[in-house]
Amino acid sequence: MSPLVVMLILFALLLVLEVPVAFAMLASSVAYMLIDGLFPVTIIIQRMAPGLESFPFLAIPTFILAGNLLNQTGVAERIFGFALSLVGHIRGSLAHVNIMASIIFAGISGVAAADAAGLGAIEVRAMKKAGFSAEFSAAITAASSIIGPIIPPSVIMVVYAVMAQVSISDMFLAGIIPGLLMGAALMITVYILAVTGRIEAPLRKRAEVPDIGRAFLRALPALAAPVLLVSGLLFGVATPTELGALTCLYALLLGLLYRTLSWRRLQFALRETVVSCGMILFMIAVGIPFGWIIAVNNLPAILTDSILALSSDPLTVLLIISAGLFVAGMVMEPTPILLIAVPMVYPLIQAVGIDPIHFGVVVVVNVVIGITTPPVGMILFIMMDVAQVSMSRLLVAMMPLYIPLLILLGLLIVFPALTTFLPNLVGQ
Numbered sequence: 001m002s003p004l005v006v007m008l009i010l011f012a013l014l015l016v017l018e019v020p021v022a023f024a025m026l027a028s029s030v031a032y033m034l035i036d037g038l039f040p041v042t043i044i045i046q047r048m049a050p051g052l053e054s055f056p057f058l059a060i061p062t063f064i065l066a067g068n069l070l071n072q073t074g075v076a077e078r079i080f081g082f083a084l085s086l087v088g089h090i091r092g093s094l095a096h097v098n099i100m101a102s103i104i105f106a107g108i109s110g111v112a113a114a115d116a117a118g119l120g121a122i123e124v125r126a127m128k129k130a131g132f133s134a135e136f137s138a139a140i141t142a143a144s145s146i147i148g149p150i151i152p153p154s155v156i157m158v159v160y161a162v163m164a165q166v167s168i169s170d171m172f173l174a175g176i177i178p179g180l181l182m183g184a185a186l187m188i189t190v191y192i193l194a195v196t197g198r199i200e201a202p203l204r205k206r207a208e209v210p211d212i213g214r215a216f217l218r219a220l221p222a223l224a225a226p227v228l229l230v231s232g233l234l235f236g237v238a239t240p241t242e243l244g245a246l247t248c249l250y251a252l253l254l255g256l257l258y259r260t261l262s263w264r265r266l267q268f269a270l271r272e273t274v275v276s277c278g279m280i281l282f283m284i285a286v287g288i289p290f291g292w293i294i295a296v297n298n299l300p301a302i303l304t305d306s307i308l309a310l311s312s313d314p315l316t317v318l319l320i321i322s323a324g325l326f327v328a329g330m331v332m333e334p335t336p337i338l339l340i341a342v343p344m345v346y347p348l349i350q351a352v353g354i355d356p357i358h359f360g361v362v363v364v365v366n367v368v369i370g371i372t373t374p375p376v377g378m379i380l381f382i383m384m385d386v387a388q389v390s391m392s393r394l395l396v397a398m399m400p401l402y403i404p405l406l407i408l409l410g411l412l413i414v415f416p417a418l419t420t421f422l423p424n425l426v427g428q
Contacts, residue, residue, distance in 0.1 A: 004297045007032040021336040022279075026286040032293050044289040051288035052281060055241065056162050061277045062244025063153040066225075068269035068276075069251035074260045075222040076119040079104045080126065082219035089206035092190040094130050095140045095199070098123045099190070102144035103183040106151035107226020120145055124387045131202040138387035139397035142379045143186055143405065146368040149334070151179030153229060153244065156334050156367070159284065160360045163342045167357075168240040169233050170423040174361050176230070177418050178408065182365075185404035193400060221254055234426055280335055287339030295343060304348040314352045318359070318413050321345050322366055329370015333378060337367050357423055358416040365412060369405050372398065 007028045014024035026044075033041045070076075083100035090096050105119050120141040127137035149156045152172030161168040194201040207215070216223075225247060232243045255261025294300070307320060321341075328337050341363070349359050371378045374395060384394060412418055 002297075003032050003036040004293070004299070006035055007293065015331060021332055022283045022286050025283075025290040025336065025339075029286070029289050029293060047289040047292050048285040052285055054162050056158060056168055057281070057284075059153070059158045059168060059241040059244045060155050060280060061273060062241065062248055063155060063158075064276050065269065065273040066153075066244060066247040066251050068272045069248060069255065069261070069266075070222070070225065071119075072261055072265040072269045073251065073255040073258050075225075075254065076101075076105065076122050078219040078222050080119065080122050082215045082223070085207040085212045085215040087187075088204045090187075090191065091203070092187070092194040092199075092201050093204050094123075094127045094132060095136075095190040095194070095201060096187050098127065098137075098140050099144045099147075099183050099186050102141075102147050103151065103180065104223065104226065106148040106179060107153075107229060120383065121386050124383070128387070130204075131200060133200065133397070134387045135389045135393040135397040136199050138383035138389050138394050139401055140186070140190065141386070142372050142383045142394075142398065143401040144183070145379055146372060146405075147179050147182050149368050150175045150182060150361075150364060151226075152176065152233065153240070153247075154364070155280065156338065156364055157360065158240070159280075159335055159338050160342065160363060163338060164346060164356050164360060166360065167423075169236070169426075170357050171360055172233050172240060173422040173426060174357050174419040175364070176422055178361055178365060178412055181411070181418070182405070182408050185408050186401065189400060189404045198400065221257060225250055225254075236426075283333075283335045284339065287336060291339060291343045294340070300344045300347045303344055304351055307348055308351065312352055314354050315414065317348065317352050318354060318362065321348070322362060322409065322413060325363060325366040326370065329367045330373045331376050332370075333376070334364075334367035334371060337370070338363065355416055355420055358412075358419045361419040362409070362412055365409050369402075369409065372402075372405075 010031050011024050011028040014027060015021065019027070029044055030041055033039055033044065080097065080101045083097045083104065084094070087096040087100050088094065101119060101123065123141050124134075124137045127140075128134055148154075152175055154172065154175060157171040157175060158168055160166075161171045190199075190201075193199045228250070229243055229247060232238050232246075233240070238246065252261070255266075307317060310320070311317060325337065325341060328341065346356075349356065372380060374380065374391065380391065380394060380398075383389075384391060387394075
Protein backbone atom coordinates (compact mmCIF):
# COMPACT_ATOMS: atom_id res chain seq x y z
CA MET A 1 0.00 0.00 0.00
CA SER A 2 1.48 3.35 -1.05
CA PRO A 3 2.18 6.07 1.55
CA LEU A 4 -0.38 8.34 -0.16
CA VAL A 5 -3.14 5.74 0.19
CA VAL A 6 -2.22 5.27 3.85
CA MET A 7 -2.37 9.03 4.36
CA LEU A 8 -5.82 9.35 2.78
CA ILE A 9 -7.20 6.34 4.68
CA LEU A 10 -5.81 7.70 7.96
CA PHE A 11 -7.31 11.13 7.21
CA ALA A 12 -10.74 9.60 6.53
CA LEU A 13 -10.51 7.43 9.67
CA LEU A 14 -9.65 10.42 11.85
CA LEU A 15 -12.65 12.32 10.44
CA VAL A 16 -14.92 9.38 11.27
CA LEU A 17 -13.52 9.44 14.81
CA GLU A 18 -14.49 13.16 14.94
CA VAL A 19 -10.92 14.41 15.23
CA PRO A 20 -10.84 18.14 14.23
CA VAL A 21 -10.08 18.44 10.53
CA ALA A 22 -6.92 20.51 11.02
CA PHE A 23 -5.38 17.92 13.35
CA ALA A 24 -6.49 15.11 11.02
CA MET A 25 -4.66 16.77 8.11
CA LEU A 26 -1.56 17.38 10.22
CA ALA A 27 -1.44 13.83 11.64
CA SER A 28 -1.96 12.18 8.24
CA SER A 29 0.73 14.42 6.68
CA VAL A 30 3.21 13.41 9.40
CA ALA A 31 2.29 9.75 8.88
CA TYR A 32 3.01 10.08 5.15
CA MET A 33 6.43 11.59 5.80
CA LEU A 34 7.36 8.84 8.27
CA ILE A 35 6.24 6.03 5.94
CA ASP A 36 7.61 7.51 2.72
CA GLY A 37 10.99 8.45 4.15
CA LEU A 38 12.02 10.59 1.16
CA PHE A 39 11.59 13.89 3.02
CA PRO A 40 12.26 14.86 6.64
CA VAL A 41 9.19 15.48 8.81
CA THR A 42 10.43 19.03 9.39
CA ILE A 43 9.47 19.89 5.81
CA ILE A 44 5.88 20.16 7.06
CA ILE A 45 6.81 23.16 9.21
CA GLN A 46 8.93 24.56 6.41
CA ARG A 47 5.91 24.45 4.10
CA MET A 48 3.45 25.85 6.64
CA ALA A 49 5.17 29.15 7.46
CA PRO A 50 5.83 30.50 3.92
CA GLY A 51 2.32 29.49 2.87
CA LEU A 52 0.84 32.09 5.20
CA GLU A 53 3.02 34.91 3.85
CA SER A 54 0.32 36.35 1.60
CA PHE A 55 -0.89 39.96 1.75
CA PRO A 56 -4.48 39.06 0.72
CA PHE A 57 -4.77 36.89 3.84
CA LEU A 58 -4.75 40.13 5.86
CA ALA A 59 -8.33 40.64 4.65
CA ILE A 60 -9.45 37.70 6.80
CA PRO A 61 -8.79 39.22 10.27
CA THR A 62 -9.99 42.67 9.19
CA PHE A 63 -13.38 41.46 7.97
CA ILE A 64 -13.84 39.13 10.96
CA LEU A 65 -12.97 41.97 13.34
CA ALA A 66 -15.34 44.35 11.52
CA GLY A 67 -18.18 41.84 11.86
CA ASN A 68 -17.47 41.25 15.56
CA LEU A 69 -17.26 44.97 16.27
CA LEU A 70 -20.52 45.67 14.49
CA ASN A 71 -22.16 42.80 16.39
CA GLN A 72 -21.16 44.52 19.64
CA THR A 73 -22.50 47.95 18.64
CA GLY A 74 -26.17 46.96 18.43
CA VAL A 75 -26.18 47.10 14.63
CA ALA A 76 -28.04 43.78 14.37
CA GLU A 77 -31.10 45.14 16.22
CA ARG A 78 -31.24 48.24 14.00
CA ILE A 79 -30.94 46.17 10.82
CA PHE A 80 -33.68 43.82 12.05
CA GLY A 81 -35.94 46.77 12.87
CA PHE A 82 -35.48 48.27 9.41
CA ALA A 83 -36.14 44.93 7.69
CA LEU A 84 -39.25 44.50 9.85
CA SER A 85 -40.66 47.82 8.68
CA LEU A 86 -40.02 46.91 5.02
CA VAL A 87 -41.24 43.33 4.65
CA GLY A 88 -42.87 42.41 7.97
CA HIS A 89 -46.38 42.62 6.46
CA ILE A 90 -45.82 40.09 3.63
CA ARG A 91 -47.26 36.57 4.04
CA GLY A 92 -44.52 34.83 5.95
CA SER A 93 -43.97 37.92 8.08
CA LEU A 94 -40.90 37.64 10.30
CA ALA A 95 -39.44 34.85 8.15
CA HIS A 96 -39.08 37.42 5.35
CA VAL A 97 -37.64 39.88 7.85
CA ASN A 98 -35.14 37.22 8.87
CA ILE A 99 -33.95 36.78 5.27
CA MET A 100 -33.89 40.51 4.49
CA ALA A 101 -31.89 41.24 7.64
CA SER A 102 -29.41 38.49 6.72
CA ILE A 103 -28.94 39.98 3.25
CA ILE A 104 -28.12 43.37 4.78
CA PHE A 105 -25.91 41.87 7.49
CA ALA A 106 -24.08 39.82 4.84
CA GLY A 107 -22.55 43.05 3.59
CA ILE A 108 -20.97 43.56 7.01
CA SER A 109 -19.88 40.13 8.26
CA GLY A 110 -18.09 37.62 6.04
CA VAL A 111 -18.74 34.59 8.26
CA ALA A 112 -21.99 32.59 8.38
CA ALA A 113 -21.45 31.68 12.03
CA ALA A 114 -21.35 35.37 12.99
CA ASP A 115 -24.70 35.92 11.29
CA ALA A 116 -26.25 32.82 12.88
CA ALA A 117 -24.97 33.50 16.38
CA GLY A 118 -25.30 37.30 16.42
CA LEU A 119 -28.23 38.39 14.26
CA GLY A 120 -29.70 34.87 14.42
CA ALA A 121 -30.29 35.06 18.17
CA ILE A 122 -32.33 38.25 17.70
CA GLU A 123 -34.28 36.76 14.78
CA VAL A 124 -35.15 33.51 16.54
CA ARG A 125 -36.21 35.30 19.71
CA ALA A 126 -38.50 37.67 17.76
CA MET A 127 -40.01 34.86 15.65
CA LYS A 128 -40.77 32.64 18.65
CA LYS A 129 -42.35 35.60 20.45
CA ALA A 130 -44.54 36.30 17.38
CA GLY A 131 -45.85 32.72 17.31
CA PHE A 132 -43.52 30.90 14.92
CA SER A 133 -42.38 27.42 15.91
CA ALA A 134 -38.89 27.15 17.37
CA GLU A 135 -37.78 24.64 14.73
CA PHE A 136 -38.87 26.75 11.76
CA SER A 137 -37.36 29.87 13.32
CA ALA A 138 -34.06 28.03 13.63
CA ALA A 139 -34.32 26.53 10.14
CA ILE A 140 -34.94 29.78 8.27
CA THR A 141 -32.19 31.47 10.29
CA ALA A 142 -29.75 28.68 9.37
CA ALA A 143 -30.69 28.90 5.68
CA SER A 144 -30.48 32.70 5.53
CA SER A 145 -27.19 32.88 7.44
CA ILE A 146 -25.26 31.23 4.59
CA ILE A 147 -25.97 34.30 2.44
CA GLY A 148 -23.24 35.93 4.56
CA PRO A 149 -20.24 34.19 2.93
CA ILE A 150 -21.67 34.77 -0.57
CA ILE A 151 -22.40 38.50 -0.56
CA PRO A 152 -19.15 40.45 0.05
CA PRO A 153 -17.19 40.53 2.24
CA SER A 154 -16.51 36.80 2.49
CA VAL A 155 -13.68 35.12 4.36
CA ILE A 156 -14.06 31.88 2.44
CA MET A 157 -13.85 33.73 -0.88
CA VAL A 158 -10.56 35.25 0.27
CA VAL A 159 -9.23 31.74 0.92
CA TYR A 160 -10.34 30.56 -2.54
CA ALA A 161 -8.94 33.65 -4.28
CA VAL A 162 -5.51 33.17 -2.69
CA MET A 163 -5.41 29.47 -3.51
CA ALA A 164 -6.64 29.90 -7.10
CA GLN A 165 -4.60 33.10 -7.57
CA VAL A 166 -7.57 35.13 -8.78
CA SER A 167 -8.67 38.64 -7.82
CA ILE A 168 -10.41 38.94 -4.44
CA SER A 169 -12.33 41.93 -5.77
CA ASP A 170 -13.62 39.88 -8.71
CA MET A 171 -14.68 37.09 -6.35
CA PHE A 172 -16.51 39.56 -4.10
CA LEU A 173 -18.32 41.13 -7.05
CA ALA A 174 -19.20 37.69 -8.43
CA GLY A 175 -21.01 36.82 -5.19
CA ILE A 176 -23.43 39.77 -5.17
CA ILE A 177 -25.99 38.47 -7.70
CA PRO A 178 -25.97 34.85 -6.40
CA GLY A 179 -26.39 36.12 -2.82
CA LEU A 180 -29.37 38.29 -3.75
CA LEU A 181 -30.89 35.43 -5.75
CA MET A 182 -30.49 33.11 -2.76
CA GLY A 183 -32.37 35.59 -0.58
CA ALA A 184 -35.13 35.96 -3.19
CA ALA A 185 -35.44 32.18 -3.58
CA LEU A 186 -35.80 31.70 0.17
CA MET A 187 -38.41 34.47 0.39
CA ILE A 188 -40.44 32.89 -2.42
CA THR A 189 -40.28 29.54 -0.64
CA VAL A 190 -41.40 31.09 2.65
CA TYR A 191 -44.32 32.80 0.89
CA ILE A 192 -45.42 29.49 -0.67
CA LEU A 193 -45.13 27.69 2.68
CA ALA A 194 -47.19 30.43 4.36
CA VAL A 195 -49.89 30.56 1.68
CA THR A 196 -50.29 26.77 1.60
CA GLY A 197 -50.43 26.55 5.39
CA ARG A 198 -47.23 24.50 5.72
CA ILE A 199 -45.97 26.93 8.34
CA GLU A 200 -47.80 29.04 10.91
CA ALA A 201 -46.90 32.63 10.02
CA PRO A 202 -48.84 35.24 12.01
CA LEU A 203 -49.73 38.29 9.91
CA ARG A 204 -48.47 41.75 10.84
CA LYS A 205 -49.87 45.14 10.03
CA ARG A 206 -48.12 47.04 7.23
CA ALA A 207 -45.77 49.68 8.65
CA GLU A 208 -46.71 53.31 7.99
CA VAL A 209 -44.38 55.42 5.84
CA PRO A 210 -43.24 57.55 8.82
CA ASP A 211 -42.38 54.36 10.73
CA ILE A 212 -40.32 53.08 7.78
CA GLY A 213 -38.56 56.44 7.61
CA ARG A 214 -37.69 56.38 11.31
CA ALA A 215 -36.43 52.77 11.07
CA PHE A 216 -34.35 53.72 8.03
CA LEU A 217 -32.77 56.71 9.76
CA ARG A 218 -32.06 54.65 12.85
CA ALA A 219 -30.34 51.97 10.75
CA LEU A 220 -28.73 54.33 8.21
CA PRO A 221 -25.21 54.33 9.69
CA ALA A 222 -25.28 50.54 9.76
CA LEU A 223 -26.70 50.32 6.23
CA ALA A 224 -23.91 52.56 4.98
CA ALA A 225 -21.25 49.94 5.81
CA PRO A 226 -22.14 47.42 3.05
CA VAL A 227 -22.90 50.26 0.60
CA LEU A 228 -19.45 51.77 1.15
CA LEU A 229 -17.79 48.37 0.84
CA VAL A 230 -19.50 47.44 -2.43
CA SER A 231 -18.95 50.95 -3.82
CA GLY A 232 -15.27 50.67 -2.98
CA LEU A 233 -15.08 47.40 -4.89
CA LEU A 234 -17.02 48.70 -7.89
CA PHE A 235 -14.95 51.85 -8.26
CA GLY A 236 -11.65 50.31 -7.22
CA VAL A 237 -10.87 52.96 -4.59
CA ALA A 238 -9.05 50.42 -2.38
CA THR A 239 -8.06 46.77 -2.19
CA PRO A 240 -10.32 44.36 -0.27
CA THR A 241 -7.73 44.24 2.52
CA GLU A 242 -7.74 48.04 2.79
CA LEU A 243 -11.54 48.10 2.68
CA GLY A 244 -11.59 45.58 5.54
CA ALA A 245 -9.40 47.88 7.64
CA LEU A 246 -11.62 50.86 6.78
CA THR A 247 -14.70 48.85 7.78
CA CYS A 248 -13.08 48.14 11.16
CA LEU A 249 -12.50 51.87 11.64
CA TYR A 250 -16.08 52.58 10.60
CA ALA A 251 -17.35 49.99 13.10
CA LEU A 252 -15.39 51.70 15.89
CA LEU A 253 -16.88 55.06 14.91
CA LEU A 254 -20.38 53.53 14.94
CA GLY A 255 -19.72 52.19 18.42
CA LEU A 256 -18.83 55.70 19.59
CA LEU A 257 -21.83 57.19 17.77
CA TYR A 258 -24.30 54.69 19.27
CA ARG A 259 -22.45 54.75 22.65
CA THR A 260 -22.76 50.97 22.83
CA LEU A 261 -19.16 49.83 22.36
CA SER A 262 -17.88 49.57 25.91
CA TRP A 263 -14.35 48.48 26.82
CA ARG A 264 -15.71 45.06 27.77
CA ARG A 265 -17.49 44.68 24.43
CA LEU A 266 -14.35 45.76 22.58
CA GLN A 267 -12.30 43.15 24.45
CA PHE A 268 -14.90 40.49 23.59
CA ALA A 269 -14.81 41.43 19.88
CA LEU A 270 -11.01 41.29 19.83
CA ARG A 271 -10.95 37.95 21.66
CA GLU A 272 -13.50 36.40 19.27
CA THR A 273 -11.50 37.69 16.31
CA VAL A 274 -8.27 36.17 17.60
CA VAL A 275 -9.96 32.81 18.20
CA SER A 276 -11.65 32.76 14.76
CA CYS A 277 -8.51 33.85 12.93
CA GLY A 278 -6.40 31.35 14.83
CA MET A 279 -8.69 28.51 13.79
CA ILE A 280 -8.85 29.56 10.15
CA LEU A 281 -5.15 30.30 9.75
CA PHE A 282 -4.17 27.07 11.51
CA MET A 283 -6.36 25.12 9.06
CA ILE A 284 -4.76 26.98 6.15
CA ALA A 285 -1.27 26.33 7.52
CA VAL A 286 -1.73 22.56 7.97
CA GLY A 287 -3.58 22.33 4.65
CA ILE A 288 -0.55 23.61 2.74
CA PRO A 289 1.74 20.58 3.37
CA PHE A 290 -1.27 18.26 2.95
CA GLY A 291 -1.94 19.78 -0.48
CA TRP A 292 1.77 19.69 -1.32
CA ILE A 293 1.88 15.94 -0.66
CA ILE A 294 -1.11 15.45 -2.95
CA ALA A 295 0.58 17.52 -5.68
CA VAL A 296 3.93 15.69 -5.33
CA ASN A 297 2.12 12.40 -5.91
CA ASN A 298 0.53 13.80 -9.09
CA LEU A 299 -3.00 13.17 -7.79
CA PRO A 300 -4.48 16.27 -9.54
CA ALA A 301 -3.26 15.00 -12.93
CA ILE A 302 -4.61 11.51 -12.21
CA LEU A 303 -7.98 12.98 -11.22
CA THR A 304 -8.03 15.20 -14.33
CA ASP A 305 -7.32 12.27 -16.65
CA SER A 306 -9.94 10.10 -14.93
CA ILE A 307 -12.74 12.66 -15.24
CA LEU A 308 -11.75 13.68 -18.78
CA ALA A 309 -12.01 10.01 -19.72
CA LEU A 310 -15.67 10.24 -18.75
CA SER A 311 -16.42 13.63 -20.31
CA SER A 312 -14.72 16.84 -21.39
CA ASP A 313 -17.95 18.85 -21.42
CA PRO A 314 -17.54 21.79 -18.98
CA LEU A 315 -21.10 21.47 -17.66
CA THR A 316 -20.74 17.74 -17.01
CA VAL A 317 -17.36 18.23 -15.34
CA LEU A 318 -18.77 20.99 -13.12
CA LEU A 319 -21.70 18.79 -12.12
CA ILE A 320 -19.34 15.94 -11.18
CA ILE A 321 -17.15 18.27 -9.11
CA SER A 322 -20.21 19.84 -7.46
CA ALA A 323 -21.56 16.44 -6.46
CA GLY A 324 -18.23 15.62 -4.82
CA LEU A 325 -18.09 18.98 -3.05
CA PHE A 326 -21.65 18.61 -1.78
CA VAL A 327 -20.85 15.22 -0.23
CA ALA A 328 -17.63 16.63 1.25
CA GLY A 329 -19.63 19.55 2.69
CA MET A 330 -21.73 17.11 4.69
CA VAL A 331 -18.71 15.87 6.66
CA MET A 332 -16.19 18.74 6.58
CA GLU A 333 -16.05 22.49 7.15
CA PRO A 334 -15.67 24.89 4.17
CA THR A 335 -12.04 25.96 4.69
CA PRO A 336 -10.46 22.47 4.70
CA ILE A 337 -12.59 21.49 1.71
CA LEU A 338 -11.10 24.38 -0.25
CA LEU A 339 -7.59 23.55 0.94
CA ILE A 340 -7.93 19.98 -0.31
CA ALA A 341 -10.23 20.30 -3.33
CA VAL A 342 -9.00 23.43 -5.10
CA PRO A 343 -5.42 22.21 -5.77
CA MET A 344 -6.83 18.86 -6.92
CA VAL A 345 -9.50 20.09 -9.36
CA TYR A 346 -8.02 23.40 -10.54
CA PRO A 347 -5.98 21.76 -13.35
CA LEU A 348 -9.19 20.05 -14.45
CA ILE A 349 -11.25 23.23 -14.73
CA GLN A 350 -8.41 24.85 -16.66
CA ALA A 351 -8.31 21.88 -19.04
CA VAL A 352 -12.01 22.14 -19.89
CA GLY A 353 -12.14 25.96 -19.95
CA ILE A 354 -14.26 26.73 -16.88
CA ASP A 355 -13.92 30.33 -15.71
CA PRO A 356 -12.10 30.30 -12.32
CA ILE A 357 -14.34 33.08 -10.94
CA HIS A 358 -17.47 31.15 -11.94
CA PHE A 359 -15.99 27.98 -10.47
CA GLY A 360 -15.08 29.80 -7.26
CA VAL A 361 -18.65 30.96 -6.64
CA VAL A 362 -20.01 27.47 -7.37
CA VAL A 363 -17.51 26.03 -4.88
CA VAL A 364 -18.42 28.59 -2.20
CA VAL A 365 -22.19 28.06 -2.61
CA ASN A 366 -21.63 24.29 -2.48
CA VAL A 367 -19.65 24.32 0.74
CA VAL A 368 -21.85 26.85 2.55
CA ILE A 369 -24.91 24.73 1.80
CA GLY A 370 -22.87 21.91 3.32
CA ILE A 371 -22.65 23.65 6.69
CA THR A 372 -26.46 23.40 6.94
CA THR A 373 -26.48 19.64 6.34
CA PRO A 374 -25.89 16.77 8.80
CA PRO A 375 -23.90 15.18 10.27
CA VAL A 376 -21.28 17.95 10.70
CA GLY A 377 -23.25 21.08 9.70
CA MET A 378 -21.82 23.78 11.98
CA ILE A 379 -24.78 26.13 11.50
CA LEU A 380 -27.22 23.41 12.56
CA PHE A 381 -25.46 23.01 15.92
CA ILE A 382 -25.40 26.78 16.45
CA MET A 383 -29.13 27.04 15.76
CA MET A 384 -29.93 24.03 17.96
CA ASP A 385 -28.29 25.90 20.83
CA VAL A 386 -29.88 29.29 19.99
CA ALA A 387 -33.43 27.97 19.50
CA GLN A 388 -33.22 25.06 21.97
CA VAL A 389 -34.50 22.47 19.46
CA SER A 390 -33.42 18.92 18.67
CA MET A 391 -31.55 17.99 15.50
CA SER A 392 -34.44 15.85 14.23
CA ARG A 393 -37.01 18.66 14.55
CA LEU A 394 -34.63 21.16 12.98
CA LEU A 395 -33.92 18.89 9.99
CA VAL A 396 -37.63 18.34 9.34
CA ALA A 397 -38.12 22.12 9.22
CA MET A 398 -35.03 22.51 7.00
CA MET A 399 -36.20 20.10 4.30
CA PRO A 400 -38.32 22.56 2.23
CA LEU A 401 -35.53 25.15 2.44
CA TYR A 402 -32.95 22.88 0.81
CA ILE A 403 -35.02 23.02 -2.40
CA PRO A 404 -34.39 26.72 -3.26
CA LEU A 405 -30.75 26.41 -2.20
CA LEU A 406 -30.13 23.46 -4.54
CA ILE A 407 -32.11 25.08 -7.37
CA LEU A 408 -29.94 28.19 -7.07
CA LEU A 409 -26.80 26.04 -7.13
CA GLY A 410 -28.06 24.39 -10.32
CA LEU A 411 -28.75 27.77 -11.94
CA LEU A 412 -25.25 28.99 -11.07
CA ILE A 413 -23.73 25.89 -12.64
CA VAL A 414 -25.76 26.17 -15.85
CA PHE A 415 -25.59 29.97 -16.26
CA PRO A 416 -22.04 31.26 -15.61
CA ALA A 417 -23.10 34.82 -16.45
CA LEU A 418 -24.86 35.03 -13.07
CA THR A 419 -21.40 35.07 -11.49
CA THR A 420 -19.22 36.68 -14.16
CA PHE A 421 -21.45 39.60 -15.20
CA LEU A 422 -20.41 42.10 -12.53
CA PRO A 423 -16.65 41.29 -12.58
CA ASN A 424 -16.64 41.59 -16.38
CA LEU A 425 -18.65 44.82 -16.22
CA VAL A 426 -16.26 46.45 -13.77
CA GLY A 427 -13.24 45.13 -15.64
CA GLN A 428 -14.28 46.74 -18.90
